[in-house]
Amino acid sequence: xxxxxxxxxxxxxxxxxxxxxxxxxxxxxxxxxxxxxxxxxxxxxxxxxxxxxxxxxxxxxxxxxxxxxxxxxxxxxxxxxxxxxxxxxxxxxxxxxxxxxxxxxxxxxxxxxxxxxxxxxxxxxxxxxxxxxxxxxxxxxxxxxxxxxxxxxxxxxxxxxxxxxxxxxxxxxxxxxxxxxxxxxxxxxxxxxxxxxxxxxxxxxxxxxxxxxxxxxxxxxxxxxxxxxxxxxxxxxxxxxxxxxxxxxxxxxxxxxxxxxxxxxxxxxxxxxxxxxxxxxxxxxxxxxxxx
Numbered sequence: 001x002x003x004x005x006x007x008x009x010x011x012x013x014x015x016x017x018x019x020x021x022x023x024x025x026x027x028x029x030x031x032x033x034x035x036x037x038x039x040x041x042x043x044x045x046x047x048x049x050x051x052x053x054x055x056x057x058x059x060x061x062x063x064x065x066x067x068x069x070x071x072x073x074x075x076x077x078x079x080x081x082x083x084x085x086x087x088x089x090x091x092x093x094x095x096x097x098x099x100x101x102x103x104x105x106x107x108x109x110x111x112x113x114x115x116x117x118x119x120x121x122x123x124x125x126x127x128x129x130x131x132x133x134x135x136x137x138x139x140x141x142x143x144x145x146x147x148x149x150x151x152x153x154x155x156x157x158x159x160x161x162x163x164x165x166x167x168x169x170x171x172x173x174x175x176x177x178x179x180x181x182x183x184x185x186x187x188x189x190x191x192x193x194x195x196x197x198x199x200x201x202x203x204x205x206x207x208x209x210x211x212x213x214x215x216x217x218x219x220x221x222x223x224x225x226x227x228x229x230x231x232x233x234x235x236x237x238x239x240x241x242x243x244x245x246x247x248x249x250x251x252x253x254x255x256x257x258x259x260x261x262x263x264x265x266x267x268x269x270x271x272x273x274x275x276x277x278x279x280x281x282x283x284x285x286x287x288x289x290x291x292x
Contacts, residue, residue, distance in 0.1 A: 002169050004060070004102050004143055005204060008231045008270050013290045016235060016273025017053035017061045018282050020106070022250075024049070024064070034076040036068045039088035046089065050096035050103075056280035057287035058273070060102035062145055063089040065136060070128050071110040071120075083135040090139020104145040104171065105136030107158055114153050122157060129161035143169040146203075147235070148210050150175060150186040152194075156201040163202050171233050172203035175211040176220055183212075183220050191220045195227030209235035210275045214252065214260050218267050225268025234269045238277030250277025254285035261289045 007014065024035050027045045039046055050061045068086045073079050086105070093103045110128060112120040133144060144162045149155040155172055162170050174194045176183040183191050191208065198206040206228055208220050214236045221234055239252035261272055272290065274282045 002143065005169055005231070008205070013265055013269075014059040014271045015057060015283060015287050015290065016104075016233065016271055017050075017058040018274035018278035018280065019276050020049070020062060020064055020066060022277055023052075023279060034067070034073070034078060036065055036073060036085045036089065037076065037078060039064055039085050039092060040081075043088070043092055047092045047096050050093040052280045053283055054096060054098055054101055056283040058101070058283050060104050060142075060271075060273075061093050061097065062104045062106040063093050063136060063139070063141060064106070065089040065132070066106045066108035066147070068107070068135070069110045069132050071112050072108075075111075082131050083138070086132055086135030087139040090136045090141045094140040102142040103140065104143050105133070105139075105141035105168075107132055107136075107144055107146045107162070108148050109150070109154065114151070114157075122153075125154065126157050126161050129158040130165045133162040133165050137166045137168060141168065143171060143204075145171040145173070145233075147171075147173045148175050149173070150189075152187065152189055152197055152201075155198070159198075159201045159203050169204040170202065171205040171207065172198045172201070173207040173209045173233060173235070174198070176208055177211060178216055183216070183223070191223035192227040195224040195230075199228045199230050203230065205231045205233050205271070207233035207235075207269075207271070209233075210237055212237065213240055214257055214264070218260065218264050221264060221269050222267040231270040232268050233271035233273070234264060235273045235275040236264075236278075237275045238282060241277065252277070254282040257282060258285035258289040261286055265290060
């Protein structure tokens with residue numbers, strides 16, 4: 001068993017990091033720019049991001065590789081740099097990690113649909129995920145965080161590719177929206193079904209991230225907990241974004257979110273952290289909330 005899983009099974013509540021995109025945009029990433037290319041052109045920014053989150057108290061930090069698949073990178077003209085950019089992202093986070101802290105290799109959606117809904121075949125998409133996983137593993141990640149997914153077929157391929165091409169643990173999270181009949185992903189998956197199916201697909205840790213307010217996320221986690229005995233991770237937005245004076249603003253303060261994190265743990269979360277709009281100050285507040 002990996003040290004990460006061992007600490008969870010011993011009953012420890014772990015704190016993850018905050019947003020990557022929000023941080024990079026505040027530190028020089030132009031609108032429409034390629035975040036993963038920053039691993040090569042602005043390594044000091046990416047390394048400092050990881051250092052800031054660790055300093056705030058994060059037990060684990062994700063790599064700057066959310067859009068690091070060949071499908072996504074080729075849109076920026078970097079399709080031949082998959083191994084390089086993923087490896088660099090992992091190395092930069094690893095370099096900033098203190099002893100006893102973890103680095104998670106972030107793997108996001110490919111942006112492509114599988115047949116018959118789109119042009120991607122299962123074998124092609126599997127290869128894309130395997131390529132990214134190998135690059136992240138070469139850079140020294142401790143586990144993978146396959147995140148912000150909606151399609152069970154896609155995330156299952158990602159889990160299998162990571163498992164079959166490395167020996168590292170896999171975290172897998174889906175993104176839900178609230179509708180008239182409850183919570184569903186874009187492909188109609190409920191939190192209960194997600195808990196069951198992600199576990200069956202081989203994920204060591206399951207969960208949900210992004211796209212929804214913290215009180216709704218607490219409800220989602222409670223539904224998932226009823227369906228699985230796997231550890232659960234949640235990365236929560238700093239509220240739903242609004243546009244004020246032409247600027248995207250996330251309304252939830254560190255204090256507001258921290259007050260609700262104890263309920264998230266009571267609902268069944270083993271790892272808590274932030275998603276869009278959160279930063280080191282949010283993480284610092286989360287740590288204080290769950291370590292009191």
